[in-house]
Amino acid sequence: MSTTRSLLRPVLGLIAGMALVSSGPALADTTLLNVSYDVARELYKDINPAFVAQWQRTTGEKLTVNQSHGGSSKQIQSVIAGLEADVVTMNQASDIDVLAKNGLASADWRKAFPHGAAPYSSATIFLVRKGNPKGIKDWNDLARPGLGVVVPNPKTSGNGRYTYLAAWGYALSKGGNDAAAKDFVHKLFANVPVFDGGGRGATTTFTQRGIGDVLVTFENEAVLIDQEVGGDKFDVVYPSISIDASAPVAIVNKVVDKKGSRKAATAYLNFLYSPEGQEIIAKHYFRPRDAAVLKKYAARFPAIKTFTVEEKFGSWDAVQKTHFADGGIYDQIVVKR
Amino acid sequence: MASSGNRVLPGFGLSLGYTLVYLSLIVLIPLAAVFLKASSLGVAQFWDVVTSPSVVASYKLSFGASLLAAAINSVFGLMLAWALVRYSFPGKRLVDALVDLPFALPTAVAGIALTALYAPNGWVGQYLEPLGIKVAFTPLGVLVALIFIGLPFVVRTVQPILEDLDTEFEEAAVSLGADRWQAFRHVVFPTLMPALMTGFAMAFARAVGEYGSVIFIAGNIPMVSEITPLMIITKLEQYDYAGATAIAVVMLVFSFALLLLINGLQTWTAKRTGRAR
Numbered sequence: 062m063s064t065t066r067s068l069l070r071p072v073l074g075l076i077a078g079m080a081l082v083s084s085g086p087a088l089a090d091t092t093l094l095n096v097s098y099d100v101a102r103e104l105y106k107d108i109n110p111a112f113v114a115q116w117q118r119t120t121g122e123k124l125t126v127n128q129s130h131g132g133s134s135k136q137i138q139s140v141i142a143g144l145e146a147d148v149v150t151m152n153q154a155s156d157i158d159v160l161a162k163n164g165l166a167s168a169d170w171r172k173a174f175p176h177g178a179a180p181y182s183s184a185t186i187f188l189v190r191k192g193n194p195k196g197i198k199d200w201n202d203l204a205r206p207g208l209g210v211v212v213p214n215p216k217t218s219g220n221g222r223y224t225y226l227a228a229w230g231y232a233l234s235k236g237g238n239d240a241a242a243k244d245f246v247h248k249l250f251a252n253v254p255v256f257d258g259g260g261r262g263a264t265t266t267f268t269q270r271g272i273g274d275v276l277v278t279f280e281n282e283a284v285l286i287d288q289e290v291g292g293d294k295f296d297v298v299y300p301s302i303s304i305d306a307s308a309p310v311a312i313v314n315k316v317v318d319k320k321g322s323r324k325a326a327t328a329y330l331n332f333l334y335s336p337e338g339q340e341i342i343a344k345h346y347f348r349p350r351d352a353a354v355l356k357k358y359a360a361r362f363p364a365i366k367t368f369t370v371e372e373k374f375g376s377w378d379a380v381q382k383t384h385f386a387d388g389g390i391y392d393q394i395v396v397k398r
Numbered sequence: 399m400a401s402s403g404n405r406v407l408p409g410f411g412l413s414l415g416y417t418l419v420y421l422s423l424i425v426l427i428p429l430a431a432v433f434l435k436a437s438s439l440g441v442a443q444f445w446d447v448v449t450s451p452s453v454v455a456s457y458k459l460s461f462g463a464s465l466l467a468a469a470i471n472s473v474f475g476l477m478l479a480w481a482l483v484r485y486s487f488p489g490k491r492l493v494d495a496l497v498d499l500p501f502a503l504p505t506a507v508a509g510i511a512l513t514a515l516y517a518p519n520g521w522v523g524q525y526l527e528p529l530g531i532k533v534a535f536t537p538l539g540v541l542v543a544l545i546f547i548g549l550p551f552v553v554r555t556v557q558p559i560l561e562d563l564d565t566e567f568e569e570a571a572v573s574l575g576a577d578r579w580q581a582f583r584h585v586v587f588p589t590l591m592p593a594l595m596t597g598f599a600m601a602f603a604r605a606v607g608e609y610g611s612v613i614f615i616a617g618n619i620p621m622v623s624e625i626t627p628l629m630i631i632t633k634l635e636q637y638d639y640a641g642a643t644a645i646a647v648v649m650l651v652f653s654f655a656l657l658l659l660i661n662g663l664q665t666w667t668a669k670r671t672g673r674a675r
Contacts, residue, residue, distance in 0.1 A: 134635040159637055214618060217635045255535045256618040258631075270517035272535065387450060387641065395620035396451045 093126045093325055096146035098133040098219070099259055100282060101308075104345045105130075105150070111341060112332045116325065124325060132259055133219055140165065140313060147317050147326040150310045152279075153219040154179075154370075155377035157311045170311040179307035180333035181347040184367055185220075185227040187298040188267065188276040188283040195274045199300045200231040204248035209273035212253050213263040215391055219306075220260035224277045225250075225391065226380065227304035230373045234302055247394045268295070279306060281346035284361070288346075305367040308347070429650065436643040447644045452620050453629050459537055460626040461652065464605035467544035468552075472598045475552025476590070482553070483560040501550045505610030512543055513614045535617025540625060543611045548601030555597035556590055563589055592668045599660040606653055 097105060109126040116124045129136065129144070137156045140146045141163050149166070151157055154177075160166040171177045189197050195208060203210050215221035228249050232242035257263040260278055267276035268286060275298075276283065287297045310330050317323040332338045339349040343358040355362065374380045384390045436444065447453070482494055500508065516523045516533035523534060533539045563586065571581040609627040616623045626649055633642035 132635065134637065138634070138637070214632070216632045253619070254617065256620070258613065258618070262614075270513065270534070271519040272517070381636075385636065387447065387638070392450070392452065 091122065091124055093124065093147045093322060093329055094129065094145060095126060095148050095150055096129045096136050096140055096144060097150040098136065098152045099130050100261060101150060102128070102130045104342065104347065107341045108333065108338060111337060112329055115332060115337070116328065126329065132217070145316050146313050147320065147322050148310060148312055148330055150308065152306065152308045153222065153377070154309045155381060157309055158377060160311065160313065165313050165315050166311045167314060173312065174310065174330055175334055176350050177307060177309065178311060179309045180338070181342045181349055182305050182307040183279040183281050183347055184303040184306060184365055185223045185277060186280045186283050186303060187300060188278065188286060188295050189298055190274065191294050191296055193296055193298065197275050197298055200228055203252065203275065203277070204245055208252050208275070209254050210249060210252040211255060211263050211267040211273035211276045213260050214256040214258060216385060218259045220278055222385065223304050223306045225384070226370060226374065230304060230368050231300070231302055233373060243390060243394070250394055284346045299363055299365050302366045302368070305369045432643050432646050432650065435640060436647045439640045439644055444644050447641045448648045452624060453645060455621045456624045456626040456629045459540060459623065460606055463537060463540045463544055464602050467541055467548050467605050468598045468602035470545055471548045471552045471601045472594055475549055475597060476556055476594060479553045479556040479560055483557060497553045498550050500547050505547065505608065506614070508546060509543060509611035509614035512546065512611065516542065516615065534615050535623065537623050539615035539617065540612050540623060543615050544605040544608060547608055547611055548605050551600040551604060552594070552597035555593045555600065559590055559593040592664050595660055595664040595667070599657055603653060603657060606649065
């Protein structure tokens, strides 16, 4: 079946990516390496040629952009270990903070580009089986006993972490306190039958293995499955409130200074904010920042109320310490499932 | 003690030196680095990490499932080796080659294939589901994956010994009045025992460290189906290198102790059956 194959391919690609972090031939300053997270592969495959063409038009220089994808923390670890990334494009700020702590990116990298250096965002939403047989409408439905909720492991996946935080934020928004939120998230995670390592793995579990009643994942992933992969087997459900999953980018100072590629790297990241870049982003079901582009693709992006990590939780650092560190709230929840 | 000068074979000093350097480079230095990194945690912190409930649950699963898988492989691997050595049948070479397949197959491919087979909607899983048997995403799935990857170890260690074992010994035993079972039990089996234990130890060691094939089928449910290597990866994903190496140290010590024990048992049985070499 073609759906099987088209879903299997990214999975196999992921495996290949884990086995070998691709880095092209280093040709001084005419090469940029974009080290990115796993499911942004298809996006940058479209972004890169568009940017290379634009760079050639404006400067007359030839440029090659290589891309490397994998689990976000693993990718950042490679960069720290010496993978010569000119830019990193991630799906959560905490990963870039780690780079900054290691002196590879500026401490105030958020101020280097507009919108907190996040050229696009996504939201955590639901994908349910066709016709929504279990009547899943909002977060509180996910905590119903007996429901199967597929979520990637929050300890290993940014996607899973956003889901956890979105559920927590939902409980707070309903007037609950932290104890109520903890109880709610506890019930929700007790419904998870399988914890995959990453978002794509969870997608495979839900769509190919037929596990669970609802997949909670990024909007771009859910809509992509619904529109392009799943045929008519799934429905997308937008909850009443979700988390703003901004995808931040940064320049790796140490590398661009050594290679003399700062100009090209900056232009590359700025290109993501250009109307052309934003349009490509929207085509991949990520929410663009550009109002005009967002309007053009409004049909793709139903209005959804979101909150940011900073609004509800203060900072990623605080989130990490309180929720996901050893013995943190997430550990407490899963131990007594 | 005899000094090296008295040895009949020349080159003792050279080969021992080479052995030590090689072992240090390939095995000891990386292991020392693990211990060094783990020691950056204080004792109390180390203890907290390695005894946290989900980590302890993962030891039980990893070591328990690995021992069980190695035991199952010992029984069925012995049967396989027996069939391959003692009988000739059409397609024997093919079967022989198939045994090595779990060696050669990338573990992730094995994991994905097994998961697809045993998932509730898979080829095999759909028939087990109505019987109430869940394989994929349970500890049973972990066991299935570990049996799969461990099989060649037992077959390949037992096979050559069995090939060397002349049927004359059994014939002698039978002509002296032993029945077939007694001949196997008292003549064949003791000869195979040391090799079987080596195979068991190797299958076990491989299973404890296995990640790729298990991770897809395990379901990775905290306290239930998380294997210890996953706990290590989880720590790494959170940039907690010291925590990851702490768990690695515990695994290493456990595994080493178990392997020592198995080696000791092997020597003991070899001596007992008078085949010490």
